[in-house]
Amino acid sequence: MLDATTHPALPARPGVGYKAQHYSDIMEDSGPLGWLEIHAENYMGDGGRPLAQLRHLAERFPISVHGVGLSIGGEGNLDTDHLGRLKHLVSWLNPASFSEHLAWSTHDSHFFNDLLPLPYTAKTLSRVATHINQVQDTVGRRMLLENPSSYLAFAESTMSETDFLRELTQRTGCGLLLDVNNVFVSATNLKTSPQAYIDDFPLEAVGEIHLGGHDEDEDETGAPLLIDSHGKAVVDPVWALLDYTLAKSGPKPLLIEWDTDVPEWPVLADEISRADRALALITS
Amino acid sequence: MTVSQAAFKTAILDPAAAVPTGIVNPDGAAASKRFDVYRNNVAVSLSDALEAAFPVVRKLVGDEFFRAMAGVYLRKHPPKTPLMMFYGDAMPQFLGRFEPTKKFGYLPAIARIELAMRHAYHAKDVTPADANALTAVAPDALMSTKLKIAPATQTVTSDFPIHAIYLANTQADAPKPVMQPEAVMITRAGFDPQIHLINAAAASCIEALKKGQSLGQATATADTTLDLGVVLGLLLAQGAVTEIY
Structure with missing residues (x-):
């Protein structure tokens, strides 16, 4: 089994999704901020300011590399060029963590820049496990796999998402990235209980927790339809779900994700402080 | 299903x-x-x-x-x-x-400039050659000299005033474009790509140098609109030459 022995672990402290416009704020006064997450694909150029900034940040903070384009849930083979780019990034940066999504985004050599859903069946389980093994073997690292936001269901699914993820950790040795906003969004959209999902989740495999904001809409029947937009503050029910999770899991690295309509640094600093208080609550 | x-x-x-x-x-x-x-x-x-x-x-x-x-x-x-x-x-x-x-007709060239700016932004970091090194080359060896050009360096040539159009839409107080053919070179000294007005003969010479041709080969078919001194001065001043050999 591949595992991390030569890189720092992510601390069980608040982290934030890094945006270039916050570079000076973060370097000047990071407060309780303990680590940073970057989207792998934004650092796959050959040089220039993005890589220079990343090298500076990595001297100060543990870095989590979060891929958004590998299409691990894809029907086809993984894009070996892209896998090679990930391997290169992880090799030179030696980040504290590397994660990707339970989703697909590429089909027939076309990339859709979104995290598309897959049914949970014996067949898709086997395919995803094969892909995770290939990723971990190529990148040379254990990876974390993130639970998706669901807007719809597949009639063909035969397994719950939590069983699917647990089985993947057992087959591949991968860890999990638990996005509690995604849990809340999916549970609302699919009329299930977010607490029951956490109760069923293999929390021992969780290496990182994500928190983000969502938009509210309705489907054609008038049922609530929440959309994972990463463009707003984390809502109170998601903070409550975080508390519920941390009480069961113990302290974990917590990430504030804010990717669209990105606010000024003080707004993110408030979210980071709130995550810090959630951690203090269970360690006090 | x-x-x-x-x-x-x-x-x-x-x-x-x-x-x-x-x-x-x-x-x-x-x-x-x-x-x-x-x-x-x-x-x-x-x-x-x-x-x-x-x-x-x-x-x-x-x-x-x-x-x-x-x-x-x-x-x-x-x-x-x-x-x-x-x-x-x-x-x-x-x-x-x-x-x-x-x-x-100018839109495709403007799009090419914008693509070139992005590629320059993400291009490999390089160490520029000493700007004075070319003066050390013996005059009779100059035409067989080759220059290695930084990967950020790109040119766009058009029948339209693309440099003026680009400036008029990115900078305050830029002059109004006048209908004429223009060519541009994009370079990156430091982290921010820069756009420079050149002419078609200069663009052709720079593209030939990028392919590894000597100064002699790169200027062989040029007409009188090519000012080699200006081209070399601009390339060197912008850190766009990484090796002189």
């Missing part, structure tokens, strides 16, 4: 297509508005990427037109890799063929 990713993909890109059978809401009923979340995410994220990549083209054609055109482009040319920072490389050709834009 198995929903193939091929069926999913087709329905994602075609808003008029039926939602694949087997996609349901929590009550087991059809879920078209839920499927629309993915349709919207894909179209919006790709349109946003194109807007970020082509701010000057967008300014020239207008926000509303650009958004509609991006909708056509993203369905005709979905990304081929997850590197969104380079999405849009078919935009110059697209603008030249797309019925509503093809009469604006």
Whole structure:
């Protein structure tokens, strides 16, 4: 089994999704901020300011590399060029963590820049496990796999998402990235209980927790339809779900994700402080 | 009923297509508005990427037109890799063929400039050659000398005043474009790409140097509009020469 022995672990402290416009704020006064997450694909150029900034940040903070384009849930083979780019990034940066999504985004050599859903069946389980093994073997690292936001269901699914993820950790040795906003969004959209999902989740495999904001809409029947937009503050029910999770899991690295309509640094600093208080609550 | 990713993909890109059978809401009923979340995410994220990549083209054609055109482009040319920072490389050709834009002959060259600026921004970091090193070359050896050009360095040539159009849409107080052919060179000394007005003969010479031709070969077919001293001075001053050999 591949595992991390030569890189720092992510601390069980608040982290934030890094945006270039916050570079000076973060370097000047990071407060309780303990680590940073970057989207792998934004650092796959050959040089220039993005890589220079990343090298500076990595001297100060543990870095989590979060891929958004590998299409691990894809029907086809993984894009070996892209896998090679990930391997290169992880090799030179030696980040504290590397994660990707339970989703697909590429089909027939076309990339859709979104995290598309897959049914949970014996067949898709086997395919995803094969892909995770290939990723971990190529990148040379254990990876974390993130639970998706669901807007719809597949009639063909035969397994719950939590069983699917647990089985993947057992087959591949991968860890999990638990996005509690995604849990809340999916549970609302699919009329299930977010607490029951956490109760069923293999929390021992969780290496990182994500928190983000969502938009509210309705489907054609008038049922609530929440959309994972990463463009707003984390809502109170998601903070409550975080508390519920941390009480069961113990302290974990917590990430504030804010990717669209990105606010000024003080707004993110408030979210980071709130995550810090959630951690203090269970360690006090 | 198995929903193939091929069926999913087709329905994602075609808003008029039926939602694949087997996609349901929590009550087991059809879920078209839920499927629309993915349709919207894909179209919006790709349109946003194109807007970020082509701010000057967008300014020239207008926000509303650009958004509609991006909708056509993203369905005709979905990304081929997850590197969104380079999405849009078919935009110059697209603008030249797309019925509503093809009469604006300068648009493809403006799109090429914007692509070149992005590629320069992400290009490999280099150490420039000493700007004085060329003066050390013996006069009779000059024409057999070769220059290694930094990967950020690119040229765009047009029958239209593309440098003036680009400036007029990116800088306050830029002069009004006058109809004439123009060529530009994009370089990157430090982290921010720069655009320079050159001429077609200079562009041709720089492209020949990039291919590894000697100064003699790169200037062999040039007419009197080529001022080699100016070209070399600009390349060296911009840190665009990494080796003289």
